Amino acid sequence: MSEHSAQWYRDQTNQLIQSLSKNDQQYFEDLQLYLVTKKAFSRDELAIQKSLYTMAQDLVDASKDGISASSFFGKKPKKMADEMLTQMPKISLRERFELIGIVVGISWLYLFLSGGNGRDDQAMILNPWKYLGVAFIEGICLALILWIVNFYTVSTTHRSWKRFSAGILMALVFAGGAAAWIWLEEIPSQFGIKILYPWDVGLIVLITILGALYFWVKMPSEFRLIALVTVVMGIGVILQRLAYAGVVVYTKMGRVIFAVAVVMTIVILVVWNIYIVRKKESS
Incomplete structure (x- = not known):
């Protein structure tokens, strides 16, 4: 019998605590948030979610006997949570780098697709200092x-x-992060690497496809439509590069149409997430 995923345990836990009182539900959600984030890059998420699922089951049973969450878990849940985390299995160094790489990689993807590179009429300019700065x-x-x-x-x-x-x-x-991001825009483009047309367009197409595939295949269902956002952003950057190269004319109307497409994509993403949440609640 195959083991359930961390997402499955998370969804089941969230459904269980819906039957608790408001105070007990808030208590457990705080405990849940603390356990998941305290050692986010060093402890096995599956083990944490399985423990939370068991704790939620026990609390629901206790609540039927009139026992509150603070009485069941104690007045100092932080101490209990810290003791639990010391017993959770650690993830390997490779897995830690993978988690950090995912976070940084997503930021780099959207920096790349949102105009975070220097551009001129001849080339797209990749500035490694800007990417390192974003990661930092x-x-x-x-x-x-x-x-x-x-x-x-x-x-x-x-x-x-x-x-x-x-x-x-x-x-x-x-x-502060936004201010630092704006400051990064001031890094001179001469420190960057120039990629001439048509290699710049080929690189954008490749990055867009890989990014969209990652979100569609690897992410939970509620995040899959971010792949659509990635594709739309990629198309926008491709049109800009083609306009710089003189292949297409990127008119004001074209910019308006693209902006409308972006807004519609965001609306679709929001509606999709509402649908997924309601589907999970009804299951």
Whole structure:
């Protein structure tokens, strides 16, 4: 008998806790968030999700006898969660690099497809310093966000105030990351690698296909339509390069049509996610 995936356990856990009271559900969701993010790049996700599924089953059974989550798991869930994490199997160094590579790789993909490269009439310019800078900034922002989540979740006192302050801190992190991203745009393009037409278009086509295939094959069902976003963005960059090369005329109307296509893609993505969520809730 094949073992279920981490996503299956996650979905089943989320369905189970729907039957809990609002306070118990919030308590468990905080515990769930803490366990998943505390050692996000060092502990086996499947083992964590299986443990959470078992805990949710036990809590649902206890709630039928009138026992609350804080009474069942204790007033200091953080200490219990930390002890659980020390017993969880560690992932290999290769798996850690794969996880980090996925996060950074997705950022690089959308940097590439969103105009993050220098461009002129003759060539597309790949600036390695900009890509390294994005990875560095993203690493700092991710570490700060995980720290904020871990510090402010799994609390039984002043929960509303802590959530508010955590939201403010996260907003500051995002603002700082955005400012750093804008600063990266000032890196001179002469430090980049020039790729002439038609090799630039061929590279864009290849990256777009690989990115779309990754999202469609590897991602959970609710994220699969991001492949469509990738394709639309890729088409936009290809049209820009063809216009620079004089192959097509990229008129103002063409830009408007492309912008409408992007908006429609986002709408489709949102509708798809709503459909997936409702389908899971009804199953």
